[in-house]
Amino acid sequence: MAGLQGAQPFLYEEDCTSTVEISVSCSGLPKMDLFSKSDPFVTLFIREGNSYRKLGSTEVKDNTHDPKFDKVFELAYHFEEEQILKFVVEDYDRIGKNDYIGSTHVRLGELASSGEPMVYDLKDKGKHRGIITLYAEEGGSNKAKVTFYTRCTKLDKKDFFGKSDPYFEIRKIREGNRPVLVYKSAVLKSNLNPVFDPFSIGMSALCSGDFNTPLQFDVFDWNMSGKVDLIGSFRTSFSEISPEHGNINSFPLIHPEIKRKKGNKYKNSGTFTFSRIILTPIHTFVEYLKGGLQIQLIIAVDFTGSNGNPADPRSLHHIGVQDNEYLEAIKSVGHILVPYDSDQQIPCFGFGAKLPPAYDHALHCFPLNGNADPEVNGIQGIIDAYKYTLSSCRLSGPTLFSEILSYSKAVAESQKQDYAYTILLIITDGVINDMRQSSDLIVESSTLPLSIVIVGVGGADFTDMNTLDADDIPLVHSRTLKQMKNDIVQFVPLREVKENSSHFNLAKEVLAEVPGQVTKYMSDYKIEPRAPVARTFNAPEIASIEDVRAFAQTPPNLQSGYTSPYPGQSNQNPLRASVTPQPRHFNPPGYPLQQPAQVQQHSKYNHPQGTQPPPQWGYQAPPPSSPYGYRAAHPYPGPPGGNPPYPTAPPH
Numbered sequence: 001m002a003g004l005q006g007a008q009p010f011l012y013e014e015d016c017t018s019t020v021e022i023s024v025s026c027s028g029l030p031k032m033d034l035f036s037k038s039d040p041f042v043t044l045f046i047r048e049g050n051s052y053r054k055l056g057s058t059e060v061k062d063n064t065h066d067p068k069f070d071k072v073f074e075l076a077y078h079f080e081e082e083q084i085l086k087f088v089v090e091d092y093d094r095i096g097k098n099d100y101i102g103s104t105h106v107r108l109g110e111l112a113s114s115g116e117p118m119v120y121d122l123k124d125k126g127k128h129r130g131i132i133t134l135y136a137e138e139g140g141s142n143k144a145k146v147t148f149y150t151r152c153t154k155l156d157k158k159d160f161f162g163k164s165d166p167y168f169e170i171r172k173i174r175e176g177n178r179p180v181l182v183y184k185s186a187v188l189k190s191n192l193n194p195v196f197d198p199f200s201i202g203m204s205a206l207c208s209g210d211f212n213t214p215l216q217f218d219v220f221d222w223n224m225s226g227k228v229d230l231i232g233s234f235r236t237s238f239s240e241i242s243p244e245h246g247n248i249n250s251f252p253l254i255h256p257e258i259k260r261k262k263g264n265k266y267k268n269s270g271t272f273t274f275s276r277i278i279l280t281p282i283h284t285f286v287e288y289l290k291g292g293l294q295i296q297l298i299i300a301v302d303f304t305g306s307n308g309n310p311a312d313p314r315s316l317h318h319i320g321v322q323d324n325e326y327l328e329a330i331k332s333v334g335h336i337l338v339p340y341d342s343d344q345q346i347p348c349f350g351f352g353a354k355l356p357p358a359y360d361h362a363l364h365c366f367p368l369n370g371n372a373d374p375e376v377n378g379i380q381g382i383i384d385a386y387k388y389t390l391s392s393c394r395l396s397g398p399t400l401f402s403e404i405l406s407y408s409k410a411v412a413e414s415q416k417q418d419y420a421y422t423i424l425l426i427i428t429d430g431v432i433n434d435m436r437q438s439s440d441l442i443v444e445s446s447t448l449p450l451s452i453v454i455v456g457v458g459g460a461d462f463t464d465m466n467t468l469d470a471d472d473i474p475l476v477h478s479r480t481l482k483q484m485k486n487d488i489v490q491f492v493p494l495r496e497v498k499e500n501s502s503h504f505n506l507a508k509e510v511l512a513e514v515p516g517q518v519t520k521y522m523s524d525y526k527i528e529p530r531a532p533v534a535r536t537f538n539a540p541e542i543a544s545i546e547d548v549r550a551f552a553q554t555p556p557n558l559q560s561g562y563t564s565p566y567p568g569q570s571n572q573n574p575l576r577a578s579v580t581p582q583p584r585h586f587n588p589p590g591y592p593l594q595q596p597a598q599v600q601q602h603s604k605y606n607h608p609q610g611t612q613p614p615p616q617w618g619y620q621a622p623p624p625s626s627p628y629g630y631r632a633a634h635p636y637p638g639p640p641g642g643n644p645p646y647p648t649a650p651p652h
Helices: 108-112 203-207 256-265 285-290 325-340 378-390 402-414 435-445 463-469 494-500 503-511 514-524 545-552 597-602
Strands: 018-027 040-048 051-057 073-077 084-091 099-107 118-124 127-138 144-153 166-174 178-184 199-202 214-221 229-237 250-252 271-281 294-302 345-351 375-377 420-428 450-456 489-493
Touching: 018 040, 018 108, 018 178, 018 203, 051 073, 073 108, 084 108, 084 127, 099 108, 099 127, 108 127, 144 166, 144 203, 166 203, 178 199, 178 203, 199 203, 229 250, 285 514, 294 325, 294 378, 294 402, 325 378, 325 420, 325 450, 325 494, 345 378, 345 402, 375 378, 402 420, 402 435, 402 450, 420 514, 435 450, 435 463, 450 463, 450 494, 450 514, 463 489, 489 494, 489 503
Parallel strands: 294 345, 294 420, 420 450, 450 489
Antiparallel strands: 018 073, 018 127, 040 051, 040 084, 084 099, 099 118, 118 127, 144 199, 144 271, 166 178, 166 214, 214 229, 250 271, 345 375
């Protein structure tokens, strides 16, 4: 392998859906060297926005116009994404710059769905430069990794002035007796009895999940010149060496040429021994979802004064012809996360605002819909609730995360015994004022089935958010000094992602760590996926396209109070689903939500039966059975028939 070292297959993404292995060969490549054939290799890129990112390269094949490469590319295939791949073929130059031969662009979905090799023209400035053949195989369904402890004894001495410098390679043998490189060890210098470092490899990469796939082990002697000498080889399969199956742990290394010359006098060129083999199951995010894992999504929106007056076009909360950044984040992130919520009923909260009628102090965990039940139906319900609160609240402060983090922690704690997982989405504009309390709550929550996704809007200083993300430095509790058990926070700056990538990359950024956080939690607590179950989704009734367009083009009037934006339908929202939401069962113990004492006299529970409370929007004392600890005078989304309209919000 002149020039480029072999390596394990490149795994582009965490395997949350399915894995595709791509084998590469070329034919009819042009002659690029004056005195010999070309020395080609292939580099794989993937499109990200308007540019391409390098994923890896094959080895170099010397002096050939028809190379068949050992290295395979292993990528995660996501059905919901358009994954554009670019294969670039170059001629390796040991002295100067590599020579460009040609390239081709391919959709990964096209490769993954084909049962036959796909043939493409290589081109350079429109000119034909040979053929590239790509064959994609889906990784085996056996989700496990194997850890090998290996050693060799009595290896042949291959160097004249010293001992051998051994290393080994593993290849799986595919149909047609095609060897595919899956692992290459480090070189151990001057050692005829090497003990190699233990290594782990996924069963999909090792044998495509088929324990009977032939595996070839080759032990080589490394040389500084680049030329390698074969010491010996053997073939086996995982079923043969597995402790649960064949349990054969030692193999003679055979050099075919030496055996041919020496005949019966030849025994071997050393022995290869598996000292220990550990097979560990790996369960994927998809396996848990198929088993009926319940995903509870919670959304929290920042209504602090640092966002700016919503009437000002420069405000992050201003609603004009185009969506503001909060709506953009809600739509972009919500369209990906909401489908994971089993019943599409999403609890939505705000923090940092003063609410009517008193507007006397800021609340930091209030329902966006102004109702006793903070749940809304789907993406449109979230948008409606956001606009409803914006039309009536007064932006205030400070910015405090601890209330909503405490609530989410309590929800996750109440679901520890259930087959459930909570995802909290916080959309905020920057600096927070309770960093220590928030950091401590995240550390305490890091042992729970909880992920926290923070989307930053605007261009403020997001240093605090990056600290909470804790990718580089784990958070430590200020009192107990305990370090967070798991990394449960993912921070995504919306504006930065918008500037550097396309719309759907934001969603990928948001989801980047969540599947791994789910499987890590399940693995830590030895929670196995359940048997696959059927899931039922209620399809909402969609309004006419005219109503949708009218709604999209009609921002709420912040100076005249909340009015229904739907022409001729003041009593109902035509974009809301007509299905009856199913009750949810998560009442976090011991954590009552805020209710202003000064409005308790307006409670309908203090009024004679059958009478209505005053028309203003006021929090009311909850009934004994209320799971949330507050109740509003009028239910969301608009004034019911016969009730007076909501009051005008005071100037922000």
